[in-house]
Amino acid sequence: MARSKKADEKQATLQLAEGQGVPPHVLKLRKFLQARLFQNSILILIVMNAVSLGVETMPGIGTEYAIPLLRLDTFFLTVFLIELALRIYAYRGQFFRNGWSIFDFVIITISVFGAFSVFRAFRVLRVLHLVTVLPRMRVVVSALIDSIPGIMSVGVVLVLILYVFAVIGSNMFGDDHTDLFGNIFTSMYTLFQVMTLEGWPDVASQVATTDRYSWIYFVAFVMIATFTMLNLLVAIVVRVVEEDSNDLEGALVRENADLRDEIHDVHRDVVQLQEMISGMQREMNTALSDLTVETRKARD
Numbered sequence: 365m366a367r368s369k370k371a372d373e374k375q376a377t378l379q380l381a382e383g384q385g386v387p388p389h390v391l392k393l394r395k396f397l398q399a400r401l402f403q404n405s406i407l408i409l410i411v412m413n414a415v416s417l418g419v420e421t422m423p424g425i426g427t428e429y430a431i432p433l434l435r436l437d438t439f440f441l442t443v444f445l446i447e448l449a450l451r452i453y454a455y456r457g458q459f460f461r462n463g464w465s466i467f468d469f470v471i472i473t474i475s476v477f478g479a480f481s482v483f484r485a486f487r488v489l490r491v492l493h494l495v496t497v498l499p500r501m502r503v504v505v506s507a508l509i510d511s512i513p514g515i516m517s518v519g520v521v522l523v524l525i526l527y528v529f530a531v532i533g534s535n536m537f538g539d540d541h542t543d544l545f546g547n548i549f550t551s552m553y554t555l556f557q558v559m560t561l562e563g564w565p566d567v568a569s570q571v572a573t574t575d576r577y578s579w580i581y582f583v584a585f586v587m588i589a590t591f592t593m594l595n596l597l598v599a600i601v602v603r604v605v606e607e608d609s610n611d612l613e614g615a616l617v618r619e620n621a622d623l624r625d626e627i628h629d630v631h632r633d634v635v636q637l638q639e640m641i642s643g644m645q646r647e648m649n650t651a652l653s654d655l656t657v658e659t660r661k662a663r664d
Contacts, residue, residue, distance in 0.1 A: 393454045395448075406447060407497050413440040414491045441475060444493065447474050464496045507605040514600040522593045529555055529585050536581065538575040558582065559589045 376434035396402060416436050419425055448469065459465045471492050495501045510639050537545040544567060545551045558564040564582065573580040 390454055393450065397451055403497060407441075407494070409440060409443055410491060410494045410497065413437070414494075416440070417491070422506075424562060437527070444472050445476070452654055455523055464502065468493060468496050480565040504605060506606075507601065510607075511601045515597055518593060518597050518600065522589065525589055525593065526555055529581075529589070531579065537571050537575065537578065543570055544571065555589070558585060561586070561590060573639070589600075 370659055416433055419431075420433050451465065451468075455462075455465070460469075490604075495505055527548075530548050533545045533551045533555065534548055538547070538551075543550070544554045554567060564586065568579060568582045571582075
């Protein structure tokens with residue numbers, strides 16, 4: 365969570381690294397791979413690939429157009445493999461030091477095995493390539509990863525609450541409602557259904573037929589487990605997303621400031637160079653004038 369903007373930017377994109385002995389054709393290839401037109405083209409192909417994979421599952425269409433869809437899928441896979449090969453060639457070892465690039469490599473490699481029928485379902489993982497193309501999606505995924513420690517902490521507390529209420533429910537309602545609170549595991553499963561708010565009024569109504577005050581138990585559990593703990597999970601993720609977005613914006617501001625400083629330094633150097641050239645021109649003009657005067661005197 366204490367990730368700096370530079371670290372986030374390195375995860376977002378590989379830098380050109382000019383001036384480090386990189387051949388000119390490799391620099392041109394890197395600029396081509398980072399061009400907006402190329403990125404948008406890959407984005408369109410990913411969306412089209414996702415649509416074609418969905419069309420294959422439709423009755424009738426998937427069987428009638430099986431061969432054209434297979435050829436189309438092979439075309440998409442070939443393009444993605446070429447893109448991956450170009451990126452590996454352009455960045456060499458730097459490619460495998462970038463988390464998002466490794467993610468791309470794994471996704472495309474797994475989708476290659478989709479040519480075998482047993483791995484055919486894994487072709488849909490190719491759609492996850494979309495995450496590395498869209499910067500905002502990378503921010504969301506990074507935020508989800510960063511929020512895992514907080515989510516795990518809340519999850520442990522939620523399990524403890526579930527366990528405590530399950531024990532209480534088994535002792536209070538277990539004799540009359542064995543199908544819902546017969547033992548600790550049945551009670552936890554019932555309370556998990558109640559926590560999701562799916563059909564919990566039916567469960568509460570069934571228990572209320574034997575215990576008229578059971579509503580206090582269910583209302584307390586829903587208030588604590590659902591409205592408090594689950595909203596706390598959402599709050600953790602939102603906070604991490606805001607922090608990562610602020611880090612990214614702050615990094616962009618710092619980069620822009622550094623760029624302005626570099627432009628200012630270049631402008632100052634250009635002004636100094638112009639002054640030097642002007643001084644040299646004045647000296648040359650003075651020298652030419654003196655030479656002209658001496659030449660005239662020598663003729664006289």
